[in-house]
Amino acid sequence: xxxxxxxxxxxxxxxxxxxxxxxxxxxxxxxxxxxxxxxxxxxxxxxxxxxxxxxxxxxxxxxxxxxxxxxxxxxxxxxxxxxxxxxxxxxxxxxxxxxxxxxxxxxxxxxxxxxxxxxxxxxxxxxxxxxxxxxxxxxxxxxxxxxxxxxxxxxxxxxxxxxxxxxxxxxxxxxxxxxxxxxxxxxxxxxxxxxxxxxxxxxxxxxxxxxxxxxxxxxxxxxxxxxxxxxxxxxxxxxxxxxxxxxxxxxxxxxxxxxxxxxxxxxxxxxxxxxxxxxxxxxxxxxxxxxxxxxxxxxxxxxxxxxxxxxxxxxxxxxxxxxxxxxxxxxxxxxxxxxxxxxxxxxxxxxxxxxxxxxxxxxxxxxxxxxxxxxxxxxxxxxxxxxxxxxxxxxxxxxxxxxxxxxxxxxxxxxxxxxxxxxxxxxxxxxxxxxxxxxxxxxxxxxxxxxxxxxxxxxxxxxxxxxxxxxxxxxxxxxxxxxxx
Amino acid sequence: xxxxxxxxxxxxxxxxxxxxxxxxxxxxxxxxxxxxxxxxxxxxxxxxxxxxxxxxxxxxxxxxxxxxxxxxxxxxxxxxxxxxxxxxxxxxxxxxxxxxxxxxxxxxxxxxxxxxxxxxxxxxxxxxxxxxxxxxxxxxxxxxxxxxxxxxxxxxxxxxxxxxxxxxxxxxxxxxxxxxxxxxxxxxxxxxxxxxxxxxxxxxxxxxxxxxxxxxxxxxxxxxxxxxxxxxxxxxxxxxxxxxxxxxxxxxxxxxxxxxxxxxxxxxxxxxxxxxxxxxxxxxxxxxxxxxxxxxxxxxxxxxxxxxxxxxxxxxxxxxxxxxxxxxxxxxxxxxx
Numbered sequence: 001x002x003x004x005x006x007x008x009x010x011x012x013x014x015x016x017x018x019x020x021x022x023x024x025x026x027x028x029x030x031x032x033x034x035x036x037x038x039x040x041x042x043x044x045x046x047x048x049x050x051x052x053x054x055x056x057x058x059x060x061x062x063x064x065x066x067x068x069x070x071x072x073x074x075x076x077x078x079x080x081x082x083x084x085x086x087x088x089x090x091x092x093x094x095x096x097x098x099x100x101x102x103x104x105x106x107x108x109x110x111x112x113x114x115x116x117x118x119x120x121x122x123x124x125x126x127x128x129x130x131x132x133x134x135x136x137x138x139x140x141x142x143x144x145x146x147x148x149x150x151x152x153x154x155x156x157x158x159x160x161x162x163x164x165x166x167x168x169x170x171x172x173x174x175x176x177x178x179x180x181x182x183x184x185x186x187x188x189x190x191x192x193x194x195x196x197x198x199x200x201x202x203x204x205x206x207x208x209x210x211x212x213x214x215x216x217x218x219x220x221x222x223x224x225x226x227x228x229x230x231x232x233x234x235x236x237x238x239x240x241x242x243x244x245x246x247x248x249x250x251x252x253x254x255x256x257x258x259x260x261x262x263x264x265x266x267x268x269x270x271x272x273x274x275x276x277x278x279x280x281x282x283x284x285x286x287x288x289x290x291x292x293x294x295x296x297x298x299x300x301x302x303x304x305x306x307x308x309x310x311x312x313x314x315x316x317x318x319x320x321x322x323x324x325x326x327x328x329x330x331x332x333x334x335x336x337x338x339x340x341x342x343x344x345x346x347x348x349x350x351x352x353x354x355x356x357x358x359x360x361x362x363x364x365x366x367x368x369x370x371x372x373x374x375x376x377x378x379x380x381x382x383x384x385x386x387x388x389x390x391x392x393x394x395x396x397x398x399x400x401x402x403x404x405x406x407x408x409x410x411x412x413x414x415x416x417x418x419x420x421x422x423x424x425x426x427x428x429x430x431x432x433x434x435x436x437x438x439x440x441x442x443x444x445x446x447x448x449x450x451x452x453x454x455x456x457x458x459x460x461x462x463x464x465x466x467x468x469x470x471x472x473x474x475x476x477x478x479x480x481x482x483x484x485x
Numbered sequence: 486x487x488x489x490x491x492x493x494x495x496x497x498x499x500x501x502x503x504x505x506x507x508x509x510x511x512x513x514x515x516x517x518x519x520x521x522x523x524x525x526x527x528x529x530x531x532x533x534x535x536x537x538x539x540x541x542x543x544x545x546x547x548x549x550x551x552x553x554x555x556x557x558x559x560x561x562x563x564x565x566x567x568x569x570x571x572x573x574x575x576x577x578x579x580x581x582x583x584x585x586x587x588x589x590x591x592x593x594x595x596x597x598x599x600x601x602x603x604x605x606x607x608x609x610x611x612x613x614x615x616x617x618x619x620x621x622x623x624x625x626x627x628x629x630x631x632x633x634x635x636x637x638x639x640x641x642x643x644x645x646x647x648x649x650x651x652x653x654x655x656x657x658x659x660x661x662x663x664x665x666x667x668x669x670x671x672x673x674x675x676x677x678x679x680x681x682x683x684x685x686x687x688x689x690x691x692x693x694x695x696x697x698x699x700x701x702x703x704x705x706x707x708x709x710x711x712x713x714x715x716x717x718x719x720x721x722x723x724x725x726x727x728x729x730x731x732x733x734x735x736x737x738x739x740x741x742x743x744x745x746x747x748x749x750x751x752x753x754x755x756x757x758x759x760x761x762x763x764x765x766x767x768x769x770x771x772x773x774x775x776x777x778x779x780x781x782x783x784x785x786x787x788x789x790x791x792x793x794x795x796x797x798x799x800x801x802x803x804x805x806x807x808x809x810x811x812x813x814x815x816x817x818x819x820x821x822x
Contacts, residue, residue: 101821103821103822104820105814105819105820106819107813107818107819117812117813120809120812121809124809131570131571133563133567150800150806151796151800152797152800152804152806152807153809156570156793158567158570161592161593162592164563165563165566165593165596167563168557168562168563168564169564169566169567169570170567171563171567172536172565172566172567172568172569172571173568173570173571174567175554175564176567176571176575177571177572178567195557198557288813288818327568327575328572328574328575330529332531333533333551333552333553334552335500335535335552335554336554337546337553337554337555337556338556338557339555346502347502
């Protein structure tokens, strides 16, 4: 605690005294403590309290005495700081419009809502019904709850009997022509794995959202972690390639969910989107996009499919996607399933065919790399060290990079959104650096994949403390590595 | 149902895939009955979707010239539910077995029933694991010696119909595979029913559990061992139709019909809202009683998707957020100029 200044305030007592005249029970008065504390924070940050007072009035409209109690507690907290001068400093936080932001309409958004809205926009642009099969699990439940509100926007949510049924109904919905998704957290991914493999095998579009939490097993359900990467990459039987993306901020969950859906439909493949508890529950300001400006959703192909030329696993040469023909289409009746198939849809246990099909499914996923944009890169491409991150560690790593460059350290930062496949020229980016520090909220997972694909010199910064990685810890590690260089 | 102008025959529902069940397997009879029934259901062929799990029976979709999905062990109900939710026009049929539906898929089986979607489940019960070559199943009789129960199965078998009844199934029936005519009639009735339908089909595994249903299959004896349930008909059976059921001490009892008990002979009522008779019938087991076959229960209830549609209509009517623009601007927003 030596780097902190501790200021003790007996909030309970102060609240009791300031609410003497209010007709609330002692217990009810106790509950007003939060607003007293908020009053203190408002003073510290020089925030006006009018909007909070309005909110209290609206929220407790039916309970006037509760509204009065909370309002008084808020003001009491503020006045307590004002009159007692317990803090030597206060802070001014810039107003949003004085910061460098683009023109437009903004909103606060959290990661769960952003994920849900990204899926809705993707479905609208694809002119498809959005189907979410899901089972409640912390911290992913909010996505299910949010999407349940929008039946009028052609969104169907299905609260299944278990995790397996959540993904199963989604795959059934995808077969019938919906943009289908399932949302869960790490333990749910484990349960869904066999079904995710069925989507790999039947080559149906499916978005799987993994809001990661502390593991293994039940682990730390309410704490954040980035430890499902290896599970989603390699945690299924057989050769099971699929696309893996990770969102970096709460608002990026919107674009990442949209992108996951876009890739799923275009390539007829399951796509796993990794977010985590920190992103799901975190909020940030977000410029509201125009839906028509988002990338187009491809669900049909230039070639006309007719009963004469239709084969369930005959692929489009460019993407290697198979055609998405849904039940109800005349004269194209066919059967798909988990058994290996030939192009014409017939079951085949022929080794040669299996080898060909495994390679085609792999190549199809690899083809996605051709359209992956240059990663989010900050700094010089010849710095002494490259910080490499993915997912919600973005903010801390980028901030540490700013700070270090300011202090004249030779540091750059590369952040990966696409974890499988990688950006096609990632090797060129990485090979320019003598040292690469992979920073992640696990015990070293991305680093395993980096080392397996590239022969570069990597160091690891990893921890699983149930909280996001801290800027100053990254700085310390970088300074240590650069010592004497 | 689609009100067809064209008529199908069974060949329209036969795929080109060669069938790979063992010679003599009961599933061939079922296949015959099903494709016959499909042709008579007044439904466009492209609107049929046959979904299966894993097991001998679950090969079924490959043999039908319809849309099909051969899914995971026990999970067919989930795929079926997802597809039906997106396209209500589909006539969705689940093909499953005793292990598939009642062991590994037990959870999905009970939950799909209580939701009452307009989906039909044909449960091929052979009381054995056939595809994995002869282990006891959740419907195997106590004492059945198999590769994994050399001293006989210890476990009480699941009665699929009683379980379905408890879960609130709106259509419950049993048929014997070899009696294709009766089976076909039951399947057609199930197809016409609006809501979930469970048909338990007793099918002989000639390799690993041969003759387990002999008393219900052999023409020479079956009339004494089976009671055919027909709505509104008396519960009578036997070669001479001389035996019937009465209620005594809250239980079903069989009697030889005579002048004294004639008035007590029960009538079958599959549409009764009270389950008492249905439950008693489901629980009858051979050899103490003849085995009931036919439609045990058929009642009308709103389906999952009917109710869902009304909820959607309510949501559309009440919605403040009417389009994607409303949605994206529905939070606390501000403008940066």
